[in-house]
Amino acid sequence: KNEVEQSPQNLTAQEGEFITINCSYSVGISALHWLQQHPGGGIVSLFMLSSGKKKHGRLIATINIQEKHSSLHITASHPRDSAVYICAAFFYGGATNKLIFGTGTLLAVQP
Amino acid sequence: DTGVSQDPRHKITKRGQNVTFRCDPISEHNRLYWYRQTLGQGPEFLTYFQNEAQLEKSRLLSDRFSAERPKGSFSTLEIQRTEQGDSAMYLCASSLNGRDDEQFFGPGTRLTVL
Numbered sequence: 001k002n003e004v005e006q007s008p009q010n011l012t013a014q015e016g017e018f019i020t021i022n023c024s025y026s027v028g029i030s031a032l033h034w035l036q037q038h039p040g041g042g043i044v045s046l047f048m049l050s051s052g053k054k055k056h057g058r059l060i061a062t063i064n065i066q067e068k069h070s071s072l073h074i075t076a077s078h079p080r081d082s083a084v085y086i087c088a089a090f091f092y093g094g095a096t097n098k099l100i101f102g103t104g105t106l107l108a109v110q111p
Numbered sequence: 112d113t114g115v116s117q118d119p120r121h122k123i124t125k126r127g128q129n130v131t132f133r134c135d136p137i138s139e140h141n142r143l144y145w146y147r148q149t150l151g152q153g154p155e156f157l158t159y160f161q162n163e164a165q166l167e168k169s170r171l172l173s174d175r176f177s178a179e180r181p182k183g184s185f186s187t188l189e190i191q192r193t194e195q196g197d198s199a200m201y202l203c204a205s206s207l208n209g210r211d212d213e214q215f216f217g218p219g220t221r222l223t224v225l
Contacts, residue, residue, distance in 0.1 A: 043202065043219075045215065098144070098169075104152075104153050
Protein backbone atom coordinates (compact mmCIF):
# COMPACT_ATOMS: atom_id res chain seq x y z
CA LYS A 1 0.00 0.00 0.00
CA ASN A 2 1.39 3.37 -1.05
CA GLU A 3 1.99 5.77 1.79
CA VAL A 4 0.30 8.51 -0.24
CA GLU A 5 -3.03 7.78 -1.91
CA GLN A 6 -4.86 10.01 -4.35
CA SER A 7 -8.39 9.93 -5.69
CA PRO A 8 -9.76 9.91 -8.22
CA GLN A 9 -7.14 8.61 -10.63
CA ASN A 10 -8.96 10.10 -13.59
CA LEU A 11 -11.37 13.00 -13.68
CA THR A 12 -13.27 14.54 -16.57
CA ALA A 13 -15.11 17.79 -16.00
CA GLN A 14 -16.97 20.37 -18.01
CA GLU A 15 -15.59 23.88 -18.18
CA GLY A 16 -16.76 25.91 -15.21
CA GLU A 17 -17.22 22.98 -12.84
CA PHE A 18 -15.83 22.92 -9.30
CA ILE A 19 -13.21 20.19 -9.00
CA THR A 20 -11.88 18.38 -5.94
CA ILE A 21 -8.92 16.04 -5.80
CA ASN A 22 -8.22 14.18 -2.58
CA CYS A 23 -5.02 12.97 -1.01
CA SER A 24 -4.52 10.87 2.10
CA TYR A 25 -1.31 9.75 3.73
CA SER A 26 -0.58 7.11 6.28
CA VAL A 27 2.21 8.50 8.44
CA GLY A 28 3.20 11.78 10.01
CA ILE A 29 4.66 14.36 7.65
CA SER A 30 6.16 17.81 7.89
CA ALA A 31 4.53 19.24 4.75
CA LEU A 32 2.21 18.30 1.91
CA HIS A 33 2.87 19.45 -1.63
CA TRP A 34 0.51 19.78 -4.55
CA LEU A 35 2.17 19.65 -7.93
CA GLN A 36 0.98 20.06 -11.50
CA GLN A 37 2.47 18.11 -14.38
CA HIS A 38 1.70 18.83 -18.01
CA PRO A 39 2.32 16.44 -20.92
CA GLY A 40 6.05 16.41 -21.61
CA GLY A 41 6.98 16.05 -17.98
CA GLY A 42 7.51 19.50 -16.48
CA ILE A 43 6.43 19.69 -12.84
CA VAL A 44 5.29 22.91 -11.24
CA SER A 45 4.81 23.31 -7.53
CA LEU A 46 1.35 24.68 -6.75
CA PHE A 47 1.21 24.62 -2.96
CA MET A 48 3.18 23.50 0.03
CA LEU A 49 1.21 23.41 3.26
CA SER A 50 1.55 21.99 6.73
CA SER A 51 -1.72 23.27 8.19
CA GLY A 52 -4.92 25.02 7.29
CA LYS A 53 -5.65 26.34 3.85
CA LYS A 54 -3.93 28.19 1.03
CA LYS A 55 -5.41 29.94 -1.99
CA HIS A 56 -3.86 31.03 -5.24
CA GLY A 57 -6.16 32.34 -7.90
CA ARG A 58 -8.73 29.65 -8.65
CA LEU A 59 -6.81 27.00 -6.73
CA ILE A 60 -7.40 26.19 -3.08
CA ALA A 61 -5.55 23.60 -1.01
CA THR A 62 -6.56 22.41 2.44
CA ILE A 63 -5.01 20.00 4.88
CA ASN A 64 -6.29 18.27 7.99
CA ILE A 65 -3.31 17.04 9.96
CA GLN A 66 -5.35 14.96 12.41
CA GLU A 67 -7.13 13.10 9.63
CA LYS A 68 -4.00 12.94 7.43
CA HIS A 69 -5.95 14.25 4.49
CA SER A 70 -5.57 17.07 1.98
CA SER A 71 -7.71 18.35 -0.85
CA LEU A 72 -7.01 20.44 -3.91
CA HIS A 73 -9.94 22.41 -5.28
CA ILE A 74 -10.20 24.17 -8.61
CA THR A 75 -13.00 26.69 -8.98
CA ALA A 76 -14.44 27.68 -12.36
CA SER A 77 -12.35 25.03 -14.13
CA HIS A 78 -10.94 25.76 -17.57
CA PRO A 79 -9.51 23.52 -20.29
CA ARG A 80 -6.05 24.91 -19.56
CA ASP A 81 -6.32 23.30 -16.12
CA SER A 82 -6.07 19.90 -17.85
CA ALA A 83 -2.99 18.21 -16.44
CA VAL A 84 -1.88 15.60 -13.94
CA TYR A 85 -2.14 16.77 -10.34
CA ILE A 86 0.14 15.05 -7.88
CA CYS A 87 0.21 15.27 -4.12
CA ALA A 88 3.46 14.55 -2.37
CA ALA A 89 4.16 14.18 1.32
CA PHE A 90 7.43 15.50 2.65
CA PHE A 91 9.00 13.44 5.39
CA TYR A 92 11.66 15.34 7.31
CA GLY A 93 13.76 14.19 10.20
CA GLY A 94 16.55 11.82 11.09
CA ALA A 95 17.87 9.97 8.10
CA THR A 96 14.78 10.58 6.01
CA ASN A 97 14.22 13.73 4.05
CA LYS A 98 12.24 13.09 0.91
CA LEU A 99 9.01 13.49 -0.96
CA ILE A 100 6.72 10.50 -1.30
CA PHE A 101 4.42 11.00 -4.26
CA GLY A 102 0.91 9.86 -4.99
CA THR A 103 0.24 8.34 -8.39
CA GLY A 104 -1.46 11.47 -9.66
CA THR A 105 -4.90 12.49 -10.87
CA LEU A 106 -5.33 12.99 -14.59
CA LEU A 107 -7.74 15.89 -15.05
CA ALA A 108 -9.37 16.67 -18.38
CA VAL A 109 -11.54 19.77 -18.55
CA GLN A 110 -13.72 19.83 -21.62
CA PRO A 111 -14.95 23.07 -23.18
CA ASP B 112 16.48 31.65 -16.66
CA THR B 113 17.35 30.93 -13.05
CA GLY B 114 15.27 27.77 -12.63
CA VAL B 115 16.47 24.19 -12.39
CA SER B 116 17.89 22.91 -15.67
CA GLN B 117 18.60 19.38 -16.83
CA ASP B 118 20.62 18.07 -19.71
CA PRO B 119 19.94 16.29 -21.96
CA ARG B 120 16.17 16.52 -22.22
CA HIS B 121 15.96 13.26 -24.11
CA LYS B 122 18.33 10.34 -24.36
CA ILE B 123 17.95 7.20 -26.42
CA THR B 124 20.49 4.49 -25.82
CA LYS B 125 21.02 0.82 -26.44
CA ARG B 126 20.88 -1.70 -23.66
CA GLY B 127 24.23 -2.10 -21.98
CA GLN B 128 25.47 1.42 -22.65
CA ASN B 129 26.31 3.93 -19.94
CA VAL B 130 24.48 7.24 -19.72
CA THR B 131 25.06 10.37 -17.65
CA PHE B 132 22.58 13.12 -16.88
CA ARG B 133 23.28 16.54 -15.48
CA CYS B 134 21.23 18.77 -13.21
CA ASP B 135 21.94 22.43 -12.46
CA PRO B 136 19.93 23.55 -9.43
CA ILE B 137 18.91 27.08 -8.52
CA SER B 138 22.19 28.66 -7.55
CA GLU B 139 21.65 29.32 -3.84
CA HIS B 140 19.85 26.03 -3.16
CA ASN B 141 21.66 23.66 -0.84
CA ARG B 142 19.49 20.61 -1.39
CA LEU B 143 19.30 18.65 -4.61
CA TYR B 144 17.03 15.67 -5.23
CA TRP B 145 16.83 13.05 -7.96
CA TYR B 146 13.54 11.29 -8.74
CA ARG B 147 12.48 8.74 -11.33
CA GLN B 148 9.06 8.62 -12.94
CA THR B 149 7.77 5.78 -15.08
CA LEU B 150 4.76 6.08 -17.34
CA GLY B 151 1.50 6.50 -15.47
CA GLN B 152 3.14 6.65 -12.07
CA GLY B 153 4.10 9.37 -9.69
CA PRO B 154 7.79 10.17 -9.25
CA GLU B 155 9.84 8.02 -6.90
CA PHE B 156 12.67 9.26 -4.74
CA LEU B 157 16.17 8.15 -5.74
CA THR B 158 18.64 10.22 -3.73
CA TYR B 159 19.36 13.65 -2.33
CA PHE B 160 22.33 15.86 -1.54
CA GLN B 161 22.89 18.49 1.09
CA ASN B 162 25.60 20.58 -0.56
CA GLU B 163 28.13 17.98 -1.77
CA ALA B 164 27.14 15.27 0.68
CA GLN B 165 24.86 12.48 -0.50
CA LEU B 166 22.70 11.91 2.57
CA GLU B 167 20.17 9.33 1.49
CA LYS B 168 19.77 6.77 -1.27
CA SER B 169 16.66 4.79 -2.15
CA ARG B 170 16.69 1.04 -2.52
CA LEU B 171 15.72 1.80 -6.13
CA LEU B 172 19.26 3.04 -6.68
CA SER B 173 21.01 -0.17 -7.63
CA ASP B 174 24.75 -0.60 -7.93
CA ARG B 175 24.50 0.49 -11.55
CA PHE B 176 23.39 3.96 -10.49
CA SER B 177 25.71 6.59 -9.08
CA ALA B 178 25.11 10.24 -8.33
CA GLU B 179 27.57 12.97 -7.49
CA ARG B 180 27.53 16.61 -6.59
CA PRO B 181 31.26 17.30 -6.34
CA LYS B 182 31.25 21.02 -5.64
CA GLY B 183 27.83 21.34 -4.11
CA SER B 184 26.46 22.94 -7.26
CA PHE B 185 25.52 20.81 -10.27
CA SER B 186 24.89 17.10 -9.94
CA THR B 187 25.32 14.14 -12.27
CA LEU B 188 23.42 10.86 -12.32
CA GLU B 189 25.13 8.00 -14.12
CA ILE B 190 23.54 4.71 -15.08
CA GLN B 191 25.92 1.95 -16.08
CA ARG B 192 24.99 -1.04 -18.25
CA THR B 193 21.53 0.32 -18.92
CA GLU B 194 18.55 -2.03 -19.00
CA GLN B 195 15.17 -1.58 -20.63
CA GLY B 196 13.64 -1.22 -17.20
CA ASP B 197 15.67 1.97 -16.71
CA SER B 198 13.52 3.73 -19.29
CA ALA B 199 11.85 6.56 -17.41
CA MET B 200 11.80 10.29 -16.83
CA TYR B 201 14.58 11.34 -14.46
CA LEU B 202 13.66 14.45 -12.54
CA CYS B 203 15.86 16.75 -10.54
CA ALA B 204 14.64 19.21 -7.92
CA SER B 205 16.32 21.67 -5.60
CA SER B 206 15.35 23.48 -2.44
CA LEU B 207 16.95 26.09 -0.25
CA ASN B 208 17.43 24.07 2.92
CA GLY B 209 15.08 21.13 3.16
CA ARG B 210 12.67 21.41 6.03
CA ASP B 211 9.35 22.72 4.78
CA ASP B 212 11.06 24.20 1.75
CA GLU B 213 9.37 24.22 -1.61
CA GLN B 214 11.13 22.02 -4.14
CA PHE B 215 11.62 23.42 -7.62
CA PHE B 216 11.69 20.85 -10.39
CA GLY B 217 13.66 20.72 -13.58
CA PRO B 218 12.11 19.69 -16.91
CA GLY B 219 13.42 16.16 -16.61
CA THR B 220 15.51 13.88 -18.80
CA ARG B 221 13.52 11.23 -20.63
CA LEU B 222 15.58 8.07 -21.06
CA THR B 223 14.65 5.39 -23.56
CA VAL B 224 16.66 2.18 -23.50
CA LEU B 225 16.23 0.09 -26.64
